[in-house]
Amino acid sequence: MSERENILGRIREALVVSAPLPGSHGDTTAHATAEPPASHAREWLPSVGASVTEQFELFAKNAADLKADFQVLASRDELKTVLAKLRDAEKWQRIASHDGELSNFACKSLGLPVTLTDRGYEVQEMEKCDAAITECDALIAQTGGVAVTSRSAGGRALSVLPPHHVVIARREQLVADLPSAFALLQQKYAPDFPSMISFITGPSRTGDIERILVLGAHGPKKLTVLCV
Amino acid sequence: MSSASKFKSLATEKSGDLRHRQVIRTALRGYEIVRDKRKAAFQSWESARQAAAETKWEAVNHLDKHLESLVAKLESRGTKVHWASTAAQAREIIAQILRDKKARSIIKSKAMTSEEIHLNHALEKEGFTVVESDLGEFIVQLRHEPPYHIVFPSMHLTRGEIKDLFQKELGDAPSDSPEDLTMVARRVMRQKYITADVGFTGANFAIAETGMISITENEGNARLTAALPKTMVTLIGIEKVLPRFADLALFLPMLATAGAGQPMTCYNTMYCGPRQPGECDGPEEWHVVLLDNRRTELLADAEQRDALHCIRCGACLNVCPIFRNVGGHTYGTTYSGPVGAVITPHLRGLQEWKHLSNASSLCGACTEACPVKIDLHHHLLQNRRNASAAQPAFFEKLAYQIFGIVANEPRFWSLAKKIGWLTQPLHSAIKGSVLDPARSWTKTRDLPPMPRETFKDWWRNRK
Numbered sequence: 001m002s003e004r005e006n007i008l009g010r011i012r013e014a015l016v017v018s019a020p021l022p023g024s025h026g027d028t029t030a031h032a033t034a035e036p037p038a039s040h041a042r043e044w045l046p047s048v049g050a051s052v053t054e055q056f057e058l059f060a061k062n063a064a065d066l067k068a069d070f071q072v073l074a075s076r077d078e079l080k081t082v083l084a085k086l087r088d089a090e091k092w093q094r095i096a097s098h099d100g101e102l103s104n105f106a107c108k109s110l111g112l113p114v115t116l117t118d119r120g121y122e123v124q125e126m127e128k129c130d131a132a133i134t135e136c137d138a139l140i141a142q143t144g145g146v147a148v149t150s151r152s153a154g155g156r157a158l159s160v161l162p163p164h165h166v167v168i169a170r171r172e173q174l175v176a177d178l179p180s181a182f183a184l185l186q187q188k189y190a191p192d193f194p195s196m197i198s199f200i201t202g203p204s205r206t207g208d209i210e211r212i213l214v215l216g217a218h219g220p221k222k223l224t225v226l227c228v
Numbered sequence: 229m230s231s232a233s234k235f236k237s238l239a240t241e242k243s244g245d246l247r248h249r250q251v252i253r254t255a256l257r258g259y260e261i262v263r264d265k266r267k268a269a270f271q272s273w274e275s276a277r278q279a280a281a282e283t284k285w286e287a288v289n290h291l292d293k294h295l296e297s298l299v300a301k302l303e304s305r306g307t308k309v310h311w312a313s314t315a316a317q318a319r320e321i322i323a324q325i326l327r328d329k330k331a332r333s334i335i336k337s338k339a340m341t342s343e344e345i346h347l348n349h350a351l352e353k354e355g356f357t358v359v360e361s362d363l364g365e366f367i368v369q370l371r372h373e374p375p376y377h378i379v380f381p382s383m384h385l386t387r388g389e390i391k392d393l394f395q396k397e398l399g400d401a402p403s404d405s406p407e408d409l410t411m412v413a414r415r416v417m418r419q420k421y422i423t424a425d426v427g428f429t430g431a432n433f434a435i436a437e438t439g440m441i442s443i444t445e446n447e448g449n450a451r452l453t454a455a456l457p458k459t460m461v462t463l464i465g466i467e468k469v470l471p472r473f474a475d476l477a478l479f480l481p482m483l484a485t486a487g488a489g490q491p492m493t494c495y496n497t498m499y500c501g502p503r504q505p506g507e508c509d510g511p512e513e514w515h516v517v518l519l520d521n522r523r524t525e526l527l528a529d530a531e532q533r534d535a536l537h538c539i540r541c542g543a544c545l546n547v548c549p550i551f552r553n554v555g556g557h558t559y560g561t562t563y564s565g566p567v568g569a570v571i572t573p574h575l576r577g578l579q580e581w582k583h584l585s586n587a588s589s590l591c592g593a594c595t596e597a598c599p600v601k602i603d604l605h606h607h608l609l610q611n612r613r614n615a616s617a618a619q620p621a622f623f624e625k626l627a628y629q630i631f632g633i634v635a636n637e638p639r640f641w642s643l644a645k646k647i648g649w650l651t652q653p654l655h656s657a658i659k660g661s662v663l664d665p666a667r668s669w670t671k672t673r674d675l676p677p678m679p680r681e682t683f684k685d686w687w688r689n690r691k
Contacts, residue, residue: 002311003311003312003313003317004299004311006311006313007311007313007466007518007520007524008292008295008296010520010524010527010528011291011292011295011466011524011527012292013528014524014527014528015289015290015291015292015527017528017530018289018530019285019288019289019530019531019533019534020530021282021285022278022281022282022284022285022534022537022600022601023278023281023601036283036286036471036472036474036475037278037279037280037282037283037286038279038280038283038472038474038475038477038478038479039474040275040279041276041279041474041477041478043271043272043275044270044271044272044273044275044276044279044478045270045271045276045477045478045481046269046270046271046481046491047271062491065491098508117508117509118508119508120508120509121508121509123422123456124422127418127422143481143491143492144491145492150504150507150509150510151506151507154508155455155507155508155509155510156451156454156455156507156509156510157452157455157456157509159451160448160451160452160455160495161452161455177477178476178477178478178480178481179474179477181477182473182474182476182477183474185473186473186474190438190473191438193438193440193498193500194500194504194507195305195499195500195501195502195503195504195507195510196454196455196497196498196499196500196510197440197497197498197500198451198495198496198497198498199480199492199495199496199497200494200495201491201492201493201494201495201496202494203494204446204447204448204494204495205446205447205494206363206364206410206446206447207380207446207488208362208363208364208367208380208381208382208383208410209363209367209382209385209387209390209406209409209410210254210255210386210387210406211254211255211256211258211259211380211383212406214406214407214410216410216411216414217363217410217413217414217446217447217448217449218361218414218417218447218448218449218451218452219447219448219449219451219452219494219495220448
């Protein structure tokens with residue numbers, strides 16, 4: 001018999017006796033409702049305002065708490081200006097990015113040599129890039145984070161290897177909360193999911209030395225979210 | 229020395245070590261404040277806990293069904309799934325993957341399951357180079373020590389100690405600022421991600437519905453580990469299954485809140501396969517190893533089955549007065565604190581590890597802190613009951629029988645009180661010494677003086 005059959009066999013044997021439901025004081029009958037227990041998560045998670053303006057405010061507040069930079073920009077021209085400022089302030093020499101309507105616009109406006117990931121790339125070359133410019137799948141007001149996937153944001157490494165990750169998003173990509181973000185991803189991709197989906201909530205951090213916050217442990221030291 | 233006497237002697241030493249206690253107190257000082265703030269931000273933390281507990285109940289009580297779905301989905305996208313009943317099997321499966329790939333160096337992100345099966349030691353013995361990439365794990369690896377805490381592996385060390393360690397082992401420690409020290413580790417690790425043959429990870433959740441493995445981390449080391457090496461290996465306990473993709477919307481913020489008082493951990497990443505057609509990077513091969521290692525024995529105990537709901541957030545360790553005094557290494561187990569005391573007897577043998585269930589004040593702080601409502605402090609009592617039912621302690625039983633006889637007979641009870649009153653002054657001469665039969669109690673405690681006139685006497689003599 002294979003280990004698979006051994007393990008499944010032991011599991012089935014163990015489950016012959018049913019366990020009390022949590023908080024039921026020994027009641028072993030299955031829970032009554034047909035819907036999944038977590039389906040009302042929205043009502044329990046931290047509250048998010050109903051209007052888009054409130055949600056943008058909440059995203060901005062959460063991003064600031066996470067030490068991420070967040071700006072809502074009025075136009076593509078303003079995006080150009082902000083990117084140029086970042087480039088000059090941090091003396092970018094080379095950037096990494098991927099093919100996409102917004103990311104192409106950003107790369108073009110910066111006028112720097114670009115390592116594009118789409119058709120394969122040299123890891124050492126990407127490691128030397130000063131910033132990564134990616135698109136995303138969603139901005140989540142509830143957490144101040146962004147959702148990216150290997151398909152929407154140039155693969156697995158692009159959003160973590162360079163020291164500064166710049167996310168360029170469209171306003172309509174803002175979702176209220178985590179349940180909406182998961183619903184959106186499921187709707188967009190299921191059943192053919194990208195091989196990686198990542199919720200990025202602030203720049204890379206650690207507290208492993210005396211619980212003191214340090215940014216840029218292994219991933220980016222800086223996270224900038226620009227919304228046009 | 230038995231694990232019980234080791235525990236006792238280390239616990240005595242550590243709880244008297246004021247410096248150690250100070251370090252732990254400093255490390256946990258902020259935790260409760262930020263955690264409570266984050267809990268308060270939930271519209272209903274209690275409802276969320278109940279739903280999380282019910283979701284885990286559903287997952288664990290239909291584990292066979294969920295595992296089959298998980299594995300079918302993983303395999304349909306080209307992931308290789310392996311099943312390991314024992315730690316030895318898991319080690320052999322992983323070593324064989326490395327041999328097949330002719331790998332030399334392995335970059336690891338944090339995985340308590342790998343501590344559980346003593347993976348690093350086994351791989352190093354075979355000549356592989358294993359580097360821990362999580363900063364805390366990297367630090368304890370340099371010290372040749374197991375992690376002190378399941379979430380904060382190096383919380384027992386001060387920045388000065390870490391500076392000295394880096395200076396000695398890496399020859400690079402510009403100062404003792406946490407920022408500088410973190411950057412040293414960042415520099416050391418960067419090239420290792422790029423040159424490693426195999427990336428090894430643990431996992432926080434596995435999604436049955438979509439066939440995904442979810443990894444939670446703050447540093448980005450797991451992201452890099454799963455992005456750059458050509459082969460990826462993930463070791464996961466079979467109980468980590470969640471039924472649905474959408475369940476993560478609840479579990480990810482709860483794990484972050486309970487574990488570290490964060491609204492969300494920095495990177496929550498779901499993997500569903502190796503590099504897919506049309507993707508530009510990621511491992512060509514992904515192996516997922518499902519580990520039993522006596523989890524099915526715990527599953528067979530319906531009374532304590534909910535201990536398999538554990539999401540390893542570490543909240544029960546952080547609030548436990550025993551953990552805070554004796555520290556993580558004293559337990560001598562992979563999983564320490566209350567949850568470690570509950571599950572270790574199942575994973576490693578009840579009689580050998582029953583002492584952990586006695587190292588508890590039964591205050592219930594752990595049960596209250598648990599985001600998935602595991603009835604931890606009652607399980608400690610059940611372990612005590614099971615241990616003494618299987619192997620009764622002769623003298624303890626005798627003592628309670630005598631007490632029962634004395635307490636049931638008023639004449640004996642009065643006599644005992646008289647004897648107690650008369651002999652108490654004599655006891656002070658031997659209190660806490662080897663001659664004292666109650667020394668393990670009286671060594672550090674004073675009994676209040678017994679009154680000359682008892683309540684009963686007073687009642688009888690009152691006017």
